[in-house]
Amino acid sequence: MHKPDTTNGTAPPFAAVTSEDDTVLVRWADGAESLFHCIWLRDHCPSGLHPSTRERLWDWGTIDPGIRANSTCLNASDELEISWTDGHVSRFASDYLHRRRYDDEARRDRLPPLDLWSSDSIRRRLPEADYHAVMSDDASLLDYHLTVRNTGFVIMRNVPIRDWVCEEVARRTAFTRETNFGRNFEVISRPNPNNQAYTHDALLAHTDLANREMPPGVQFLHCLEFGATGGESLLVDGFHAAEQLRAVDPQAWEVLTRVGLPFRFHDADCDVRWKGTPIALDADGRYHEVRYNPGLGAALDVPATQVKQVYRALHAFAARLKDPANVLQFKLQAGDMMVFNNRRVLHGRAAFDPNTGPRKLQGCYVDLDEWLSRIRVLTGQHHQD
Template identity: 35%
Template sequence: MFSSLARCSSRAALHMLKEAVCPSKLGKVPSFGHQTLAAIPAHTVGRNAIRHAQMLEQKRLLQVEWDDGSCSFYPFTWLRDNCHCPLCMLQSAQARSLLLADLNVHTGMNQVQITDNNKVSITWPDEHSSEFEPDWLKKRCFSPEARQARQEELFLNKREFWDSALQIPMADFEEVLNDDNAALAWLMALRRVGIVYLKGAPAEQGQLARLGRRIGYLRLTFYGHTWQVQDKPMANNVAYTSGKLSLHTDYPALHHPPGVQFLHCLQQAEQGGESEVVDGFHMAELLRKEDPEAFNTLSSLYIDYTDTGSDYCDFSVQSKNRIIDVDSEGRVMRVNYNNATRDSVLDLPIDQVQLFYSSLKSFVKLMNRPENMVTYRMEPGDLVTFDNWRLLHGRRHYASGGRTLRHLEGAYLDWDEVMSRLRILRKAVHRDR
């Protein structure tokens, strides 16, 4: 797969990366009450104008009518809680300094007017006053459409599912380090697709630390800030052997597994060692469709994981995780599966044990279907970045010894740091507010 991609110029590779992250259109969302505001894309900042604002005292709502004819409604209490004045907000940190103990959650409103510069000005019963920018208000409209658009803008929850036909997005390592547009395209693709291949890194240790600093910092675990994937005597991890690694996510033995993983190829084995990946979110949705009982089992039962040994320091970790983590709406948020560290302790009623094994077997069979798996071979200088909450990755057996000894350097980050850098880069590149 990568033989042709590796010949692409960095400009062409960046174009491929940008194509991989074209956002899909938001699905249609039913309107709520009289709110008619459609989804607000980020590029509308600075173009909003207020036609009229009025108090709806019985409902304790402020109604704002926009120049495009749409309306938004804002609860009195929420407006008072979010006053921007220096008494209520620490301006240097953009953090609320108004204490909840001092907030009247049943507050009324004395007066509302539109200022000459099109701000909403409110006078409260205690004579305190607040002003709100139209752009700030419109992006925080309570309509379902606006709320969905804002959450998508903040968290980029939409994913592009894939199978064996995936052409993994590529970028140039040095461009990502030095160009904000390239770095933003990389992180957008990492979020949407779940995996991005970087070419052109020097085939020497320390490059993951450089890439980590581009985001913020690497996550320290019991295996260190970075770790060396090699065939080692008395290995303290199955990854440090030359045997086949089945598809897995890293570190479900932690209650909060690392969100992102970097792997940098320093040396490749003469034979074998190809990498394998599947889209775990896609697999979970296929399981939900093909075997609903198995999906419900793996998304409801908490399974024990363990990891014991000594590396950066000695450790004895235990966790309980669902193999398929879903949110309150049933959306898959994380996959936690590593057969090597799945504990022999199985904290389940005995009549659920067989159901668990059958359900897990169904999930693993889905992962291993050839039509769902992407296989690639890393060469020295290649660097792969992927979503460890989403992708399951594995490795084929390789021949240990010979002229070259397979050596990869690995590192982890958390999604909080990655998304933070993505938002900062997006603001710098697009001048978003």
């Protein structure tokens, strides 16, 4: 069972309100208290939303950051009513304000869970989904979205062996992300490859398109044929490896969250380059991305004083990412599809012998913005202002 993503809609009513200096203290009927700053309240006045678009109508230059409350009260409609020094009067419903409270505990409670894994821990509870359930049932669709968000991947079973089913599954979420490889791609052994994926060599675990400012989010990789010897799939939880690194070598971890490593892909038609940190946190300080693709590593041009510490940090991180205890290895069957967060879960494969049989995968991407949006729509959060 996943933790529900929405509040149950029964926010406690207001019990009391007091104002001091530039803050307003609200006590809720459940006894808890929330502090709000006057400028925050004035800026979040519900009258500032366009009635149809629900967009804000004023910018951050409109209101004096030093604004104060002339008076505060709980009015006859059970609203918090504030008269401001700029002459405006605001009225807040309790659920509107309760949902937006920003004490540390409330902020922490709003963060989604994060499920880190090693090879051993995940092997015993392999995240799976059924193609038919995901395609026909919104509860299964939501469950699979939450699993990929929290755990980073799902193996989908019973996928029809038909070209570009991956795109049909992707469209259950949203539109796909196009790249220089097109709107979708086929992974087979090719002559004169422009990319290691199109050989039959082993592929070290990596994240795709690390050379882009924003690498694609969720990857769909559908196995249509697999008769070749070898070619086992590898998956590694990059966030787990990063957290291990932080524990054993915090200095290396810090370097990899700060220094942009250059990546590049170039062929006859494009030359796409980006310098990104191998480990990236989001605005809430949570793991957001592991960017790791040795094949696309470009000439390192950090300041000379940082060269040695960057190599030491990369060496330490590489050891964590290749640690067999972290590498989940398994063989895809025709009719399986891996769906994984390419910004977190590294994927790779063992070498295979193309003379022993075919190996054909098809894939596409959907960005994380769309993945998380689908979760909000399936749980009704998109109806909340």
